[in-house]
Amino acid sequence: MNEREIEVADYVSPSRLADFVINPYVGCPHACRYCYAADISRVKGRVEIWGDFLDVKRCRKSLGAKRLTGKSVFMSSVTDCYNPAEARYKITRRILEELAPIECRLSITTKSNLLLRDLDLLKARTSLFGRPKSLFDLGEDEDRAIRVSCSINTVDEGFRADMDRASTIEERMETLEVCREAGIPTLLFAAPLFPYISDFRAIVERSASFVDVFWFDKLNMRPTFKDDLLTYVRARYPEYYRAYLAIFERGDESYWRDLSEEISDFCDRKGVSYEVFF
Numbered sequence: 001m002n003e004r005e006i007e008v009a010d011y012v013s014p015s016r017l018a019d020f021v022i023n024p025y026v027g028c029p030h031a032c033r034y035c036y037a038a039d040i041s042r043v044k045g046r047v048e049i050w051g052d053f054l055d056v057k058r059c060r061k062s063l064g065a066k067r068l069t070g071k072s073v074f075m076s077s078v079t080d081c082y083n084p085a086e087a088r089y090k091i092t093r094r095i096l097e098e099l100a101p102i103e104c105r106l107s108i109t110t111k112s113n114l115l116l117r118d119l120d121l122l123k124a125r126t127s128l129f130g131r132p133k134s135l136f137d138l139g140e141d142e143d144r145a146i147r148v149s150c151s152i153n154t155v156d157e158g159f160r161a162d163m164d165r166a167s168t169i170e171e172r173m174e175t176l177e178v179c180r181e182a183g184i185p186t187l188l189f190a191a192p193l194f195p196y197i198s199d200f201r202a203i204v205e206r207s208a209s210f211v212d213v214f215w216f217d218k219l220n221m222r223p224t225f226k227d228d229l230l231t232y233v234r235a236r237y238p239e240y241y242r243a244y245l246a247i248f249e250r251g252d253e254s255y256w257r258d259l260s261e262e263i264s265d266f267c268d269r270k271g272v273s274y275e276v277f278f
């Protein structure tokens, strides 16, 4: 791991995803093979393999209570703020401590159970208030000032281990469950859904009792990882390879249309809250 500390002018950036995003790191040791943030790092001139470098951001400027109050804040959009290095650096924890009295609407997404280290700070936010505004706001839970999200696109630990170096599926499930028990609104982001491999029904069945809302999104194949993933599917799931070529080489959208309907039918029958983004 090529790890270094860098000084930045500001942790907080305006964003299309929320009013502001905070990315405490550049790079991500979770190294998901489908990570779109790899594209961004390449644009910024990094030549290392995605997952093999990490810039740890240090910043002297305060977050700025005035600009954040009443706004939506998303952690994190191009890294995982609970990647393994966070256990040593505690950058995310210090940011949460500074955010503690600020009435902003905070959404945190992660693939790591390290988030539970900060349960005290996250739980304390449930009594704060702010103004909802964007996709990352809390819908019916709009008077809450925190929501925790975990990305889970499979219940198959073998497939998960092939795709990333983050926490296991069971650890992510437990993370959401503990948060929910602590009164923190939870979101399960079932994405990216891999055709025929991601079992959305099993994900919902396993977690419906402690997830407030499910989001579903498809695998958006990017040039950065397309060859790698198609090669993987051909070797590991040869029975699906022809279908993958139809979807990702020839642009057949019928699979996604059918899947979207199946998800809606299933979630309606289960009575869970959900959104499908494709």
Ligand code: SF4
Binding pocket: 028, 029, 030, 031, 032, 034, 035, 036, 037, 077, 078, 079, 080, 111, 164, 166
């Ligand atoms: S956890 Fe998120 S930011 Fe990190 S590699 Fe995976 S998709 Fe990318």
